[in-house]
Amino acid sequence: MAGTADHNDRGERKDEAGDRLTSLYGLTPKVEGAIVAAVDGHLESRARALVAPLHPADQADLLERLPRRKAEVLVRMLGEDLDVGMLSYLDEATCKEVLDIIGVTILARQLSDLPVDDVIKIVKELEQDEFDDLLEALPCEERVLVEEGLSFPEDSAGRMMEREIVTVRTFWTVSQTIDFLRALDLEIEEFYLIFVVDAARNIVGEVRLSKLLRAQRHRRISEIMETDFRKIPVTMDQEEVSILFRRYGMFCAGVVDDSGRLVGMITIDDIIDVIDEEAEEDLMALAGVGEANVRSSLWGTLQGRSSWLLINLFTAIIASAVIGLFDATIERLVALAILMPIVASMGGNAGTQTLTVAVRAIGLHQLDRDAATAFVRRELIVAALNGVVFAMLSATMAFLWFNNADIAAVMAVAMFANMMIAGLSGTLVPLGLVRLGVDPAVASSVFVTTITNVVGFFVFLGLAALYLI
Numbered sequence: 001m002a003g004t005a006d007h008n009d010r011g012e013r014k015d016e017a018g019d020r021l022t023s024l025y026g027l028t029p030k031v032e033g034a035i036v037a038a039v040d041g042h043l044e045s046r047a048r049a050l051v052a053p054l055h056p057a058d059q060a061d062l063l064e065r066l067p068r069r070k071a072e073v074l075v076r077m078l079g080e081d082l083d084v085g086m087l088s089y090l091d092e093a094t095c096k097e098v099l100d101i102i103g104v105t106i107l108a109r110q111l112s113d114l115p116v117d118d119v120i121k122i123v124k125e126l127e128q129d130e131f132d133d134l135l136e137a138l139p140c141e142e143r144v145l146v147e148e149g150l151s152f153p154e155d156s157a158g159r160m161m162e163r164e165i166v167t168v169r170t171f172w173t174v175s176q177t178i179d180f181l182r183a184l185d186l187e188i189e190e191f192y193l194i195f196v197v198d199a200a201r202n203i204v205g206e207v208r209l210s211k212l213l214r215a216q217r218h219r220r221i222s223e224i225m226e227t228d229f230r231k232i233p234v235t236m237d238q239e240e241v242s243i244l245f246r247r248y249g250m251f252c253a254g255v256v257d258d259s260g261r262l263v264g265m266i267t268i269d270d271i272i273d274v275i276d277e278e279a280e281e282d283l284m285a286l287a288g289v290g291e292a293n294v295r296s297s298l299w300g301t302l303q304g305r306s307s308w309l310l311i312n313l314f315t316a317i318i319a320s321a322v323i324g325l326f327d328a329t330i331e332r333l334v335a336l337a338i339l340m341p342i343v344a345s346m347g348g349n350a351g352t353q354t355l356t357v358a359v360r361a362i363g364l365h366q367l368d369r370d371a372a373t374a375f376v377r378r379e380l381i382v383a384a385l386n387g388v389v390f391a392m393l394s395a396t397m398a399f400l401w402f403n404n405a406d407i408a409a410v411m412a413v414a415m416f417a418n419m420m421i422a423g424l425s426g427t428l429v430p431l432g433l434v435r436l437g438v439d440p441a442v443a444s445s446v447f448v449t450t451i452t453n454v455v456g457f458f459v460f461l462g463l464a465a466l467y468l469i
Helices: 002-022 029-040 044-051 056-065 068-081 084-089 092-111 116-123 128-137 140-151 174-183 209-214 238-248 268-287 298-324 327-332 334-363 369-402 405-435 440-467
Strands: 193-197 203-208 231-233 252-256 262-267
Touching: 029 044, 029 056, 029 068, 044 068, 056 068, 056 084, 056 092, 068 092, 084 092, 084 116, 092 116, 092 128, 116 128, 116 140, 128 140, 174 209, 193 209, 193 252, 193 262, 203 209, 203 252, 238 252, 238 268, 262 268, 298 327, 298 440, 327 334, 327 440, 334 369, 334 405, 334 440, 369 405, 405 440
Parallel strands: 231 252
Antiparallel strands: 193 203, 252 262
């Protein structure tokens, strides 16, 4: 009974913790269920009343969770009440679906209230004629900023930067700066840095708000500004920007054009989105599923996966051809057919482990020439140690299974050799692809799997043909 009571207490505490966690989000299971019920019952006014208080991020999350047809019904129900700000939180596929439903008219009415970087993210999903109509509906100043932002390379700092920034001059006092901030009509909700610029709008320093508020009112900005800061080129790739933020613990940085003039800023909330996107891309690429998600169409999913499966088919044929070279050997000793998958599977898994670490390190720019050499050396040592351990385990298993010391010895040597090849290919293949200008996340897994399979089968069956037959 005491055990049951303790179990119930733990269950209650777990439920309470779950309730507290759920309360942090606007879109709770209860709210989501009520919205789904309203959609199913075609209760338009109730659906609007339930969705309206939700944060745009929660609204976007809701649309991505719902099946496509229910999401479409909900969007049509919301109509004019749809908060277009949530479009910037949607993945590209869902955003395109919503844009196709709401049309340019509804979008144009609210788009001018959004930050320029969010506008750029949204409008790039439009068709050319819709894009032209939308630009005409925007205020002239914002239209210029959007067109300029779209002129920068895709996934660059220029595309993601916020254009509204606070700038001051070095000769201002703290008092003047605070009065200026109070009188300033800013559309941007949050900012952390004040940029100090010269007459040509070149950055000469930065002042954190916390430091400004603690400084004495009579002090000059030149006395409290930080001169050791990093400026992000407007054409820098967003992944490079995220690495910069992560490495130096940055929360905000100015973006400069080719002439060094301050044109915008990037904040940590933008970088979190980039880190998520890049991590997802690498994960999908390693698995060979492209940009598929749970809402992808059947045809799109088939296209994204079948191409990689076709490549894998050809690599599997190569491995099978190696096995075919030793068909007579396998016919004479059935134990080889039973043990072959073990050697190949262990090599493939070991290679994938090394490959994953290598691709991640390459993505974070942690492998320069010296670091790459040390990394390869370390992985070979790990492969050798694993090779010894699993060679002994597999040999013992083979001996107990078939009661044949020669088979056990062949199994041990083949296992050790394939583990070493796995460690070597898992490091050298992605490094080699980088030297060739190929994304290692996209192509490495196919090569590593092929190498470990081919070598594993060749060594195992080759040794068997030499020493067992």
